Amino acid sequence: MKKFYKEIFDQINDLLKVTDYNALEKITKSLILANSKNKKVIIFGNGGSAAISSHVSVDLTKNARIRCINFNEADLLTCFSNDFGYEKVFSKSIEFYADKGDVVIIVSSSGRSKNLLEAAKICKKKKIFL
Numbered sequence: 001m002k003k004f005y006k007e008i009f010d011q012i013n014d015l016l017k018v019t020d021y022n023a024l025e026k027i028t029k030s031l032i033l034a035n036s037k038n039k040k041v042i043i044f045g046n047g048g049s050a051a052i053s054s055h056v057s058v059d060l061t062k063n064a065r066i067r068c069i070n071f072n073e074a075d076l077l078t079c080f081s082n083d084f085g086y087e088k089v090f091s092k093s094i095e096f097y098a099d100k101g102d103v104v105i106i107v108s109s110s111g112r113s114k115n116l117l118e119a120a121k122i123c124k125k126k127k128i129f130l
Contacts, residue, residue: 027105030129031066034103040067042098044090045107046116053107069097090119094126103129 034041041060043053053070060068071077071093080089090106098104104123106116123129 030103031060031064034101034129035064035066037101038067039099039101039103040069041103041105042069042071042094043105043107044071044093044116044119046113049107049109053105056105056107071097087114087118090115091122094119094122094128098123098126098128100127101129 031041041057043057043060044050045053050070050072054072057068057070060066071090076093077089080092084092094104104119106120108116
């Protein structure tokens with residue numbers, strides 16, 4: 001068991017080593033700019049990433065006073081999946097809810113989910129920060 005725990009904690013420590021401070025600064029500036037222009041932040045993902053998105057959304061709203069929403073509501077997910085297909089569930093949500101100047105954060109552990117990639121394409125098309 002000790003070997004198992006050591007491997008897990010070693011992996012966590014590797015993930016926590018942030019080396020791209022410029023990317024973090026760019027994200028922070030985007031959030032501050034959007035907030036100063038009364039724009040919103042939209043954050044979403046699949047599975048565990050959806051849970052992370054919900055938590056970050058609440059923290060940004062409560063602690064940073066930045067308007068933030070997520071697309072993790074069961075009625076939205078099931079309606080849009082049924083009507084447009086699961087691959088378009090988030091891209092359709094972006095079409096309906098996002099405005100120019102908003103910031104979209106897509107959370108993905110793999111970076112290959114078709115529905116998230118579709119949403120990123122729509123963001124670029126609508127000139128939404130990503």
